[in-house]
Amino acid sequence: MHIKAMLRLGGVCALSLVVMLGLGTIGHLRQLSDPTDIILQDGILLVLMLGLNAEWLRVPIFLRSALPLRRQVTINLVPLSIMGLTGLELLNFARVQLQPFVMPVTLAFLLALCVASYEEYFFRGLVLALVMRLMPHHLLSAVTGASLIFGLFHLVNWVHQPLNVTLLQVGNAWAMGMLLAAVYLRTRGLLWPVVWHFANDFTVMVMSGLAEDTRPTASVSLGVLVAVIYVGTALFLLRPAHREGLEWPTQPAEHVW
Numbered sequence: 001m002h003i004k005a006m007l008r009l010g011g012v013c014a015l016s017l018v019v020m021l022g023l024g025t026i027g028h029l030r031q032l033s034d035p036t037d038i039i040l041q042d043g044i045l046l047v048l049m050l051g052l053n054a055e056w057l058r059v060p061i062f063l064r065s066a067l068p069l070r071r072q073v074t075i076n077l078v079p080l081s082i083m084g085l086t087g088l089e090l091l092n093f094a095r096v097q098l099q100p101f102v103m104p105v106t107l108a109f110l111l112a113l114c115v116a117s118y119e120e121y122f123f124r125g126l127v128l129a130l131v132m133r134l135m136p137h138h139l140l141s142a143v144t145g146a147s148l149i150f151g152l153f154h155l156v157n158w159v160h161q162p163l164n165v166t167l168l169q170v171g172n173a174w175a176m177g178m179l180l181a182a183v184y185l186r187t188r189g190l191l192w193p194v195v196w197h198f199a200n201d202f203t204v205m206v207m208s209g210l211a212e213d214t215r216p217t218a219s220v221s222l223g224v225l226v227a228v229i230y231v232g233t234a235l236f237l238l239r240p241a242h243r244e245g246l247e248w249p250t251q252p253a254e255h256v257w
Contacts, residue, residue: 023040024041065192125190151171175227175228183237
């Protein structure tokens with residue numbers, strides 16, 4: 001069973017990476033704009049992964065949480081607080097700059113929605129479950145491993161930006177992946193990670209676009225602090241007292257929705 005799970009995990013990650021790089025190369029050769037390239041890339045990858053999951057991986061995806069709304073909000077207090085702070089940052093940016101956003105709002109909305117939908121379905125929906133099949137009795141190790149895969153995928157950005165910036169992204173993505181995985185496991189609803197991921201990407205895109213050299217440079221210490229908050233919250237949500245109630249399929253399921 002472990003060999004099959006490992007083959008599925010390795011195969012789906014390799015396929016995703018190859019398709020991502022291939023579509024990115026095609027987009028570059030056809031001189032597509034970066035937002036258009038990313039929208040097409042993530043849209044195609046999402047459809048591909050939906051098909052692979054239905055026919056091969058058989059990972060059940062829990063879209064909407066069955067918990068009472070109040071309980072869902074309690075679990076998401078930290079992500080909701082972060083979304084509130086990013087919203088205030090966005091309003092302050094618009095007030096101070098007194099100029100249009102770097103990226104049109106409609107384009108940023110569509111782009112952030114595509115990225116959040118694909119990445120959460122793939123990394124929190126599929127990869128996390130496949131890693132948990134490999135380590136069914138080691139929840140934190142599985143969450144850490146799946147989040148590390150999410151972080152390492154950001155190494156592809158090294159193609160068009162400095163290595164130090166890329167490594168910071170890898171670390172931040174790993175920490176964010178820990179938090180989003182914990183939220184998904186506790187709420188059993190993928191919509192929460194999608195909404196949080198969307199809000200984060202949308203805010204960054206409308207204020208700074210996709211060009212790394214236009215983005216505000218945060219201090220390394222601030223980045224470390226944010227990562228500590230992410231990981232600390234994830235560990236709190238997945239503390240031993242709350243792990244017993246987490247029932248997660250470790251075998252291929254007949255129905256994936």
